[in-house]
Each structure stands twice: as C-alpha cells, then as structure tokens.
Amino acid sequence: MLTQEGCLTRRNRLWERIPSEIDWLLVADPRHVQYLANFWVQPLSFSGGERGLLLLERSGKTTVIGDNFAIRSAVHEPYVDREVVFPWYDHKHSVINRDHALLQALKEASADLGSRTGLVEAEWLPLGATQALKSETFLSSADQEAGDSDLIDLGTILRDLRRTKEPDEIALMEECMRAGEAGQARLFEVVREGVTELEIYREVQYAAIGAANRPGLVYGDFRANFASEPKTGGLPKGPGRTLEQGDLFVLDYSVVLDGYRSDFTNTVSVGEPSAEVVELHNICLAGMAGGEKALKAGAKASDVHAAVFAPYVEAGRQDCFTHHAGHGLGLAHPEAPILVPDSTDTLRAGDVVTLEPGAYVKGIGGMRIEHNYLITEDGYRRLSNHDIRLT
Secondary structure (H helix, E strand, O other): OOOHHHHHHHHHHHHHHOOOOOOEEEEOOHHHHHHHHOOOEOOOOOOOOOOOEEEEEOOOOEEEEEEHHHHHOEOOOOOOOEEEEEOOOOOOOOOOOHHHHHHHHHHHHOOOOOOOOEEEOHHHOOHHHHHHOOOOOEEOHHHOOOOOOOOOOHHHHHHHHOOOOOHHHHHHHHHHHHHHHHHHHHHHHHOOOOOEHHHHHHHHHHHHHHHHOOOOEEEEEEEEEEOOEOOOOOOOOOOOOEOOOOOEEEEEEEEEEOOEEOOEEEEEEOOOOOHHHHHHHHHHHHHHHHHHHHOOOOOEHHHHHHHHHHHHHHOOOHHHOOOOOOEEOOOOOOEEEEOOOOOOOEOOOOOEEEEOOEEEEOOOEEEEOEEEEEEEOOEEEEOOOOOOOOO
8 A cells, every 4th residue: 555655755746846825735536635645445345436535735734525435435544634524324314415425524624724725626626616615715727728837737737746656656556566467377377269258357357356465456458369350459248259279368457456557468379379470479579678778767758669669660560560659557547658659758767657569460360568667767677577478
C-alpha cells in the first residue's frame, strides 16, 4: 500500500505548484484522492463505484469526505487528520440518494473555509458539489480560457505530478508485476490445442490473484490471433474461441492493486510456430532491444518510437507495426508519456513506461510483446521479469 511518507511528499510537491493565494484544494478524482491520502474504495465491495472527496488546506490539515458505507469500504486506513462522514444507510431507515449524502458531508467539511480562496478539481465535481461548498471563493479551470498562460487546473497539475513515481508507488506497482508474472507463467502451462480462451482467462486470473495474495482486478487482452485474423483483443466473448494448432495467444493484461497496475505482454504459439512467425517474433525482440537503448530521462518519446521501429524498417516489415511503441503507466492506462511518431512528450526520471512492439500480418498471424520500465537519469530499471518466448 502507499505510505504516509509518500502521501505527504506528494502533497508537498502539489502545494509547490499551487499559487500562494490559494489556501485550500478540493480533490475529486478517486485516483487523486488515493494518490494523496491512501483512500481507495475497494472496487470489489458493495461500495464499488462510490467515492470520497479530499479537502487539503495549506496549513496541512487534511479531510476525507464521504458517506458512512464508502468510508468504511476503504482498502486501507487513509492518512488524514479527520473524516467527515454523513450517514447514508443505518440499517433502520430507508436510504437517501447516496450522492446527496456525499454532498451533505462536503457541506459540513467546508463550513470553516470562510472567505479563504480555494481551487477545485472541477472535472470530477458535480454541479451540486460547488453549490454545497460553504465557501463561495474558489477557482476552477472551468472559469478560465483553455489558452490562458496562467491556467490553474488542479486535475492537470495532479496528472503531471503523477508521472514522477515515489518509492511507495513503485513498490505497489512491483506487487502488481509479481502477480502479473505468475499469470504469464501459468499461460505456458495451459496453452494447448482444444483449450478455450475463457479457460485461459480463468487460469491466469487464478494464478495472478494467488500470487498477489489479496483481492485485485484483472483486465486486458485474452485472445487468440490467427492467420485470417491477425489482430484481435479484449476479454473472451462468451466461452471464448477454442484454440487451434497454429494460433498465437496474446496475453496482454494488467493486475490492479489499490488503483495502481502492471501491463505487460507475451504471445505463445499453439504448437510449433512457423518460420514466418519466428521471423516476426525476432523483429519484435529487436524492436524491444532498440527501444531499451533509447530509454533515459530527457529522451524524446518520438525518438524511442523510432528506435523500436528501426528493425521493422530494416526488415522491410514497417507495415506490420502500426500502434504505439509504448506508453506511461500508473493510476491509469495508458498515460503520458506516449511513444508514438508525433509525440511531444519527453521522458522523465520517475516515469514508468512500457515498450510494446508488435507484428500483425494477414496470412501469418499477429503477436505482441511488452515489458515495463522505471526511467532513471541515465537509463532504466526493468520492472517486469516474465519470459518472452513463443513456446
């Protein structure tokens, strides 16, 4: 889980970006509440889909806001000074509109803000929240022109700060990596002619959650590619297709714990791969190796894409790789930086990124491989350690 030290460090980094006249912040995106306070409603609980708000004051006072069931459904104890809770359900009376309970809690929490100026994360706040605030002195990006040079946008600031991962975030993502690796290892044991995509999905999920040793979410691509349809994706449809000799099963999936995630891929051949499939796989490996040489803080994302793409050009296979060469990862998927030809992003120390070369040729099949990396000042540290091989 996130640490108190990590949350305090992120709050301090946030306040460094906020103009001095702003005295309080209302954080509404559930990911950002987690990022700053370690408050994450368990998505597999009966409160899944509900949320809390976070009120930060420049003095250091921190308040989590929510209804009684959402607050008690937190995965961990949040690092806050107080909780302002409004009862939604008490096992005696009919329930009220649950959103109204959140807004009432907000009204109580903001009672002492007075005339101090605040900044709200407007993109995630309903209109009712701004009406519930006791203070009428607050700013939001919705009040400004998008091209303003002094644009104050709390959500954008937080998304930018999220790129530089603190040690507790890396540790949590590495938990996700270890769970993901267990699922990738299980794939080799269960891929065979006659098994269904759904059976593989069940086995991979079982292995991943078992390795995590706690509840988590598993999502991604659990589909077979084949010669006539070299690029498919998503979860198995219904019971899923039954694998046949010559199929290429792509496992491109994520394990999510406390909102953070892994995302890495392997492609496994059903039976002995053809010479053409091996050729494409070798190009993908060369693309990944080329991309790794380009990874470091300060590198242009477009240059990393070019390094991944170069082996395809050399092999005359540039038409078989058309998606991104990788992307950022953390509380969302994908997030900046994006490794594409026209990207304006630059890699930073603390970014967690993927390299994701693929190859898709009708008449042969399709594949994709992927690792996850922590960007450092002089290079990278690879975070994922699964086997990348066809058989």
